[in-house]
Amino acid sequence: DSGVTQTPKHLITATGQRVTLRCSPRSGDLSVYWYQQSLDQGLQFLIQYYNGEERAKGNILERFSAQQFPDLHSELNLSSLELGDSALYFCASSVDGTPGSSPLHFGNGTRLTVT
Amino acid sequence: AQSVAQPEDQVNVAEGNPLTVKCTYSVSGNPYLFWYVQYPNRGLQFLLKYITGDNLVKGSYGFEAEFNKSQTSFHLKKPSALVSDSALYFCAVRDRITGGGNKLTFGTGTQLKVEL
Numbered sequence: 566d567s568g569v570t571q572t573p574k575h576l577i578t579a580t581g582q583r584v585t586l587r588c589s590p591r592s593g594d595l596s597v598y599w600y601q602q603s604l605d606q607g608l609q610f611l612i613q614y615y616n617g618e619e620r621a622k623g624n625i626l627e628r629f630s631a632q633q634f635p636d637l638h639s640e641l642n643l644s645s646l647e648l649g650d651s652a653l654y655f656c657a658s659s660v661d662g663t664p665g666s667s668p669l670h671f672g673n674g675t676r677l678t679v680t
Numbered sequence: 681a682q683s684v685a686q687p688e689d690q691v692n693v694a695e696g697n698p699l700t701v702k703c704t705y706s707v708s709g710n711p712y713l714f715w716y717v718q719y720p721n722r723g724l725q726f727l728l729k730y731i732t733g734d735n736l737v738k739g740s741y742g743f744e745a746e747f748n749k750s751q752t753s754f755h756l757k758k759p760s761a762l763v764s765d766s767a768l769y770f771c772a773v774r775d776r777i778t779g780g781g782n783k784l785t786f787g788t789g790t791q792l793k794v795e796l
Contacts, residue, residue, distance in 0.1 A: 567723060569723070607787075608786040610785070613781065613783070621781025621782060623777065664774060664783055665714060665782075665784055669726065671724045672723050673723050
């Protein structure tokens with residue numbers, strides 16, 4: 566068990582809808598990372614927060630947004646959903662703000678299916 | 681941008697035999713390289729990393745990786761494979777993001793299948 570909790574585990578929704586994915590990082594970790602995993606694109610980095618502030622931004626669409634709250638949990642909001650957004654979304658956490666300085670601990674992911 | 685390549689989609693090995701999962705890198709400057717493993721329906725787990733120092737890095741579950749600068753490779757190895765090692769293995773590199781910050785860029789993954 567990595568200590569990173571993601572909810573929900575599965576999400577099925579229709580095109581055009583909006584969903585929120587939630588992540589609780591491992592106790593003591595200040596960074597939260599969001600990744601998208603799909604068969605055609607592999608693992609894509611979306612965004613990182615460190616202690617409540619955005620630290621790095623990757624291939625995150627404008628329809629997507631995220632935030633990290635004072636208690637360090639994070640939410641990823643996906644809106645105007647398209648079929649191509651169907652994927653496994655992972656949250657990871659680490660102690661510090663530079664990825665790789667300490668290991669990233671991944672949650673088990675949220676599988677999003679857009680119909 | 682820094683990148684890694686995993687040339688094999690799948691590697692099959694018999695239990696008890698040595699295993700190698702290949703990774704090559706393309707970086708400017710000194711590479712920060714990592715191996716992660718993903719079991720079915722689970723998130724990725726950290727195995728090991730190379731920053732500087734010894735070219736042979738030891739990690740979790742008996743895995744090790746050899747950093748080879750001349751061949752720009754960072755292959756994952758284990759002397760004796762177990763059926764329980766069957767999983768998806770990802771090589772990764774720390775990459776700088778235009779506009780600020782860093783990220784881990786992952787390879788496409790190699791499915792390891794260990795058979796009895």
